[in-house]
Amino acid sequence: MEESAIMSSSFSVFTNYPLISAFVSFSIAQLIKFFTSWYKERRWDLKQLVGSGGMPSAHSATVTALAVSVGLQEGFDGSHFAIALILASIVMYDATGVRLQAGRQAEVLNQIVYELPAEHPLAESRPLRELLGHTPPQVIAGGMLGILTAFVGYSVTRIATTI
Known part of the structure; x- marks a missing residue:
């Protein structure tokens, strides 16, 4: 060319x-x-x-x-x-489907990790991104x-x- x-x-x-x-x-x-x-x-x-x-x-x-x-x-x-x-x-x-649901799951998982005792190995893990999908x-x-x-x-x- x-x-x-x-x-x-x-x-x-x-x-x-x-x-x-x-x-x-x-x-x-x-x-x-x-x-x-x-x-x-x-x-x-x-x-x-x-x-x-x-x-x-x-x-x-x-x-x-x-x-x-x-x-x-x-x-x-x-x-x-x-x-x-x-x-x-x-x-x-x-x-509106997969990404929205993944974000909602991340919210729940972050809450679970937040409530873990300080000595738990996952207690210091970085939070998951929650704002992934759309309404x-x-x-x-x-x-x-x-x-x-x-x-x-x-x-x-x-x-x-x-x-």
């Missing part, structure tokens, strides 16, 4: 509307969690910028933005949209954010191509 073709294809990632839409949606969701956390606790928690769990679901926002963007760009009747939709469904189901409203909010981001991005790309 020629050097100019490699350079051209490597920069095309910056014009990939579905990829940008997914990334922007993820970033907005994480920023919402970051500022919501500050508003509630009056302290900055940088973990909110990359952490899982909370309102809205960044995972749901990301995969929904990706699926809707692919549908808007390539059509909702194609195999690319079908793949993105199935991926989004699995991620969103996992967020259905958090997933729905993330999905709505993803849809909104995809449509706004699509509108912006349509306007940019007509100028």
Whole structure:
């Protein structure tokens, strides 16, 4: 492959509307969690910028933005949209199912460890992460954010191509 073709294809990632839409949606969701956390606790928690769990679901926002963007760009009747939709469904189901239950189990296990006598070998173990999954409203909010981001991005790309 020629050097100019490699350079051209490597920069095309910056014009990939579905990829940008997914990334922007993820970033907005994480920023919402970051500022919501500050508003509630009056302290900055940088973990909110990359952490899982909370309102809205960044995972749901990301995969929904990706699926809707692919549908808007390539059509909702194609195999690319079908793949993105199935991926989004699995991620969103996992967020409210497996990951939510794992977080609840972590809460129970942390409580059990907390109540152990000080001489028990597990008494000093590091607590498990509890905020792993999402409630259905958090997933729905993330999905709505993803849809909104995809449509706004699509509108912006349509306007940019007509100028």
